[in-house]
Amino acid sequence: MTPRIAATGLGVRFDFDRQQRVVSPTLRRLRRRGTTTWGLRDVDLNVQGGEGVALIGPSGSGKTSLLRAIAGILPADAGTLAVDGRVGSMLAVEGGLFGALTGRENARSLGVLAGLGTDAARSIAGELGERARLGAAFDRPVATYSEGMRARLGFAIAESARPEVLVLDEIFEALDHEYRRVVEEHARALRAEGGIVVVAGHDHEALGRICERAVALHAGRIVADGPFAEIVEAYRGGV
């Protein structure tokens, strides 16, 4: 199956109660007073295998919500979203890591949650420690790790399930230059094999090294979609 992302009129809605807490649609129906905000609205996006797409826009523009929707974490409240291909995601530096567990224990546990079987996750745990360049720290609790170490481990786990669609959110900001190159090389290799990379962030230089296309978001809507350099230039001009 060729990886593909197809969103038509995609909308993700957040319902709030009177105390401004997010509530589920069921609870929203029971509680009459409240407000609704659309995190994404009328999003049309088609991404084919081999493409790298950078999501750009100010904080709160919907980049993370779109990545979460693609990763299957947020549901589509309006429109449709179809994602073909195995998705690997790293949407926060902590990436689901448990601070009380060691890097190795996290690799085993999150490897399974990311899609590996128990035996496979156990057998490649050591390899992930090497790939994340953690050395002896791999057997220390993750709570003792720096942000960069967590990001390296999180990325190694995300790529362990051999995703065909890789979604990354603002991880470059946490990585040192050396490991940035590792991530960039991996992303380019995935695209060369026909996979898809969708990445959001504010480090446009890094995004430009792995994406040829950019999508600019504002207030949950796509406001521009096209060649990376063109869209970023227009975005910078408008900011």
Added chain:
Amino acid sequence: MSVRGPRPHTLRRSRDVLLALAGSDFRVRYGRGPLRIVKWLLDPVAALGVYLLLVALVLDRPGRAPGLSIACAVVPFQLVMMTAVNALRCIESRRTILLNLAIPRGLLPLASTVTESVAFAAALTMPFVMMIVYGVPLTLSVLWLVPAIAITVMLAAAIAYPAALLGLWLPELSAFFVSVVRALFFLAPGLVAYDTISGEGHRLLPINPLTGLFETYRAALYYGRAPAAWELLVPLGAAAAILAVSVPLFRREQPHLAKIVTGGR
């Protein structure tokens, strides 16, 4: 005509995810190294000890083999209670996972049950220790423990789903919910056996599913007889009814879990 069963890889995936969630939960609680076994074994002793002291010393109602009688109630109750406590925060405690990975979210309350069931396995040694202490002989009725344990786990799982929903919808009521579950223990023959209770209490207590559950353990270990049918069926029926209502409700909520824990950001 060919008949297709459930896809094995889906079942295996669910099992793997369940064990990964429960395993990490368990490691966080008991730590690592040889001491974790000691902690695991000591937890139920502490819980049982409190109630034993209360009955034998404070209330001065020791009766026959009070430690065994209380163990038959406290041990299954601990599973139900601890599962409820765990499930109340099972979504919030896995916030970063929910925001990063598309895991089968319907398994979260069940993972709480699995974690607490492992702790329950240590607690199960307590009634046997008490049988040795009081010289109560082991009979073939001990085999009734098998359905008793199955019903206990099912009841714990049944409590886990509404607990997880409550922790999601109304987290400020978590302490109240724990108090309600604890009250169910005292509204059942937890500290004294059912046959020592008379009057209106004797008539009403079987309504509480914990009554039948506790008495099933007592039948198997304390009295050495088969449990009465109602002792098995009331907790089983209660668990089935709660699951029938709460699982579909949780399944309807689960796509929105990440949305709720984001706080709209």
